[in-house]
Amino acid sequence: MSGFEWAGPASASVAALLDILIALLIGQWLNTRGKPGWQLPSLLGLVFCASLLVNSASMAGVPLWAAFAALPLVLHTHYGLMWLAGATCIAALLLDNRYRNGRASTAVIIVLFVYFRACTGHVADAGMFSLAPLVHTVHLLAAGAWAGSVLVFLAQHRKLRQDGKWFDSPSARHLSQVALWAVMVVVLTGAANAWRVLQLGASAVEPWQQPWSVILKTKLALVAIAVLLGATNRWSIMPALDLNQQRAQRQFMALLLLEAVVFVGVIGCAAVLGSTSPPM
DSSP, X not given: XXXXXXXXXXXXXXXXXXXXXXXXXXXXXXXXXXXXXXXXXXXXXXHHHHHHHHHHHHHHTOOGGGGGGGHHHHTTSHHHHHHHHHHHHHHHHHHHHHHTOOHHHHHHHHHHHHHHHXXXXXXXXXXXXXXXXXXXXXXXXXXXXXXXXHHHHHHHHHXXXXXXXXXXXXXXXXXXXXXXXXXXHHXXXXXXXXXXXXXXXXXXXXXXXXXXHHHHHXXXXXXXXXXXXXXXXXXXXXXXXXXXXXXXXXXXXXXXXXXXXXXXXXXXXXXXXXXXXXXX
């Protein structure tokens, strides 16, 4: 397992939180007619600023409280430029929400933000305008659509119960349809990502036994569990939802909650992957 490099728990934790917020943002766009409000983009901006400090400290090899001194140098690196582009997207999202609140413009800003974020990772080594960052961007968007739709549906269901209602069957069917398409895109783009990285590390000794590959296998196992849970909901539980069976509704929500828990593990693995050196 030689050549193992990891940016550390702080970097991975902030990256995981960013991924969750991006997923929620995409989920909101898909389920609330493109109106994210100002709270979620603002929280995303705060965490994005925290990511700059954490990664600056890691890049400069200094404690977190000394990271401010390294910011001028970090902001002139490729990572710094991509961070500035991402910060511009968050500012544009807040301005768009304040003055336009358009569905199409919100989508464009989210896609650009995810693209710039993708370009801060390993895929940037292939070049910003190469196929690798584009594939990874699509992968992140599809993963965000899948996880975000589940998380937003759970939040909406909780609000329904507070309002004295129990279940929204049309929204459940919409969620299932979004998840179906998102899973197919996630699998295809994820396979392309893994193949590219492992091809680059083909000369490494036992590439599948290196830390990056072990984390990848853990992530794949969790994704398989999430797919199984989602498939059970779609093919076994959904038909009974059309009959308004409360037992089926409870089963649907229980499986969806389990799926959300699994997503937390998937996002955690993805964050650690992004801060771990691939096989070399």
